Structures are given as C-alpha cells and as structure tokens.
Amino acid sequence: MEVTEMKHHDFKELLILSTYDELEPSQAEALQRHLADCDACRAELSEIEALHACLEEGKSSVPHHLLWQSRERLFDQIHRETRQAQVREPGWMARSWQALISEFRRPAFVGSSLAMLAVGLLAGFLAFSGSSQPGASLEGHDPFSDPGARVSRVSFEASDLETGTVQLAFEVSRRFELEGSVKDSRIQRLLAYALLHETNPGTRLRAIGKIGEVSPESTADRSETQAALIGALRTDDNPSVREQALQALKRFPTSPEIQKTYLQVLSTDKNARLRMAAIDALVERIGSKRVEEQDLLEVLRDSAENDRNEYVRIRAQALIEGTALQESNTEVM
C-alpha cells in the first residue's frame, strides 16, 4: 500500500512495527506526520511501549543449569547413536574406529584369546559381516568357522510356520591382544575407547592412569584423548572416574572446551569434591585475570551465591573479584 493512501486504521500496524524498528523510511516518515495530528495513535503508541516495558519486566534468561543439562542429554544421545551407528554402519563418525579395527585384522594381531580391552564386538562384526549394512546377512560367511569367534545375544526376529523358516539376530565377537608402549598411538586410542565404553569402572580408572603416564605433548592424538577425558568427566556415573579425568585434563593446555567442561562440572555435578576440584582447576587457568566471558560469569555468580559447599562459594566469588590467586598464595604461606 502506498503511504499516501493510508488511513487511520492502517497506522495501527505501523505503530507496532515502529517499536521494532521494522518500518521503511517512507513509512516511518508517514507515521511521524500522522502521529503529530492524531491523539488516538499517540495514546496507542504509549500503550504499546507500556506493554514492552511490562514484557521486559517479565523477561527471563535461560537458566544455565537447564542449558548444561540439555547439552549433556544431547551429547549423551549423539554418543549413543554414534555407537549404534558404528556397530551397524561405519560412517563418518566411525571411521577412526574402523581404522583402528583394521589394524587388528592384520594377521599379527589375530589368533590370541587373551583379552586386553573389549573391542571384540565391533571388530568381530566388521570381520564377519563383510558388508556394513544394518542386520547384515551372513551369506558367504560362517561365524563358526573361526574358533576364536563368540556368538551371543541370539534373538528370534521372525518365524514362518508354513515354511518352517526362522530369522535370527545375533552378535559375533572376537577378542584380540595388543601389547605395546603407552606412547603407541593404537594403545592410546584403545585407552581412550576403554575410558568411554568399558563398563567396569576399575578398567576406566586404569585407563586414565595409563593416559596420565604420557604427557599431552607426547600423546599421539591429543584431541582424541582429550575428548575421551572430557567425555568421562561430563558423563561417567562414577565420581572417582570423573575426578581422575579432571585431574588428567589439568595437564592439557588451556582450551575453551576444557573450560566449558569445568563450568559444567561446577554447575551441575552433585558431588562436592568434583565441584571443588573444578573451581580449583578454573582458578589455576584463570588466575587473577578479569573474567569477562558471560557464560563463565553466570556460572561463577550462581556458584558464589547458591553452591551448598562453602569452599566453592568462596573460591567462585574470589574468581569473580580477581583475588583467587592471592587467596591461594595466602593459603600456601
């Protein structure tokens, strides 16, 4: 509509759009001219502005604990789906593991029944399936021809009484042995894998211990190891594993991802020891620098005000005020 043809009623929409700065210059000019002569529209504009003030009062920010919780759930699910995809269909997320497994398929690694770490399921599936389709048919392969293979989790998928056929699903696994230095990249990848996937917490703790024997600089794939430690710190249900993962992470160079993980622990971990360790790690990293990042400030403020643990509250407040290092030094003295 041409602005010259506009009538009183048409300006009502422009009034609302003007409060959002969404008018064309010609519309804005026309509205200004109209407002100069129209008491009703000026009153209307005042009301819209009052509404905005009211909405501003009722405005709320996204609670950071909810955000962290959502992130945790999201990456848990992605992690789970990726694992399933690795078993069903090695895609882009599974390539690195497929590469690792291909190492095990070399004759030098095949043949022993001594298990070091549980990579058997994936390795065995890939070794036998040939094709990488979900629920791949075993045509041309006989899992029983390999004495080292183990069949498990057999289930009935379908049966046909008329033809007498049944469809079974099962998993075929195989165990391997790998011996080498903790600096060996394959060993390191296995340790990282064990840390994230092994069900026995003792094994996970030992994996962290072994990871810790190698300096981050000598770690073959530092990002993969770091990611495993971060994953354990974020999601492991065992507090000792989380605490050891945090201690191991402290040796890695500062990165935004590590800092985010400390913040998540500080914000959401129910274990006070973990939150204390996280605030200490943040103090080590930030020192007496001024904290300007909004995410960081929000979590620190929340911890300073609401954490049930006094040590965490005091340290968080000191970090906000830039006096955390002074306090640390005083404690040492």
Add this chain to the structure above:
Amino acid sequence: MVVSDKELILKAQKGDMQAFEDLVYRYDRTVLGIAIKFTGDTDKAQDIYQETFIRVFKAISHFRMESQFSTWLYRIATNVCLTYRSQDRSVNHLSIDDEGEDGAKTAGMLAASLTSNPNSEDWVAGREIVEHVERALRRLSPQQRMVFVLRHYEGHRLKEIAQALECAEGTVKKHLFEATVRMRESLSRFYGSN
C-alpha cells in the same frame, strides 16, 4: 581469532565432533530460549532442544551453505516447535480465560525455574509478572507465538523470521500485529491501561 560458522560446519561435516559441539554452543542458548518461551514448560523445551540438534547433527553433512547456518537452524527449531505443538494438543488449547490449576501450575513451574534467586525481594513480584506473561503467550496461536518470540524476545528481523518459517514477510507482520494486540488484551491490567 573467532572461527567462522562456515569453518566449523566444514570441520563438522568431516566428522570433527569438537567443531559440531562448538556450533551447538554458539546457538543453543537461543534455541532453548525460544523453546521455553514457546512451550512454557522446561521439560518440553528440553525435548525440543534435543530434537532440534539431533536433526541438525543428522543433516549437517548435507548442509550446502546456501543460507546462513543460523537461518537453517532456526527453521529446524521452529518446525520442531510447531510440530511438537500440533502433537501436544493439551497445552495448545488452553482456554483464553484459563486461570485454572493446570495453567497456573505450568506457569508457576516455569517461573520458578526462570527466576534465578528465590531469596531476593524482587523474586515474588518478578515471578508474578513472568507467570502472567507466560500465560498470555500461551493464549496466542502457535504461529503468532512463534513470530512474537522470535521478534520480541530473540530480536530477529521479520525478514529472517519469514525465511525461518518459510512464509511471506507480510504473513509474519500479520502474526506480529495480532500477537501484540492479544498480548495487550491479556496484560493491559498489569501496566495500568484500560
């Protein structure tokens, strides 16, 4: 130096999980904020957040950079919101006059979760306003509410909203106009108007 969205997307498309996480962290506060405002329920908002980013995760390898990543993401998020609403009729059809138990309960839960310090003196008054605003939002149609949340709370331009919702800018203006009128009707008694 700040890494661009494009660089992160290219890395994520090659399987770099860290790059994908960084992308999520850039935008997820906004997505969760939209979902909270849209549903008025933190559990449902978390479901929407989850579904949105799972869809992004699954589809990012096909993202061709023909639009801004944020536009694409918000398109997914708004679709998830609107679809979620259409599945969840119980919340969608709250009565205009609803001041009843269910409405109060949902709004109260939301208010409790959104106000950060329950010990402050402002908390009680703030909570009351938050409750009324949330209730007023739920009285809008899903489309009106989505446009209002994106424009008023998230500050997106109408043109961007039209792209996200895949509709004409005129339609977005119409929804914003109607939403504002209805919000005024619902809230006028709280800011001293007739």
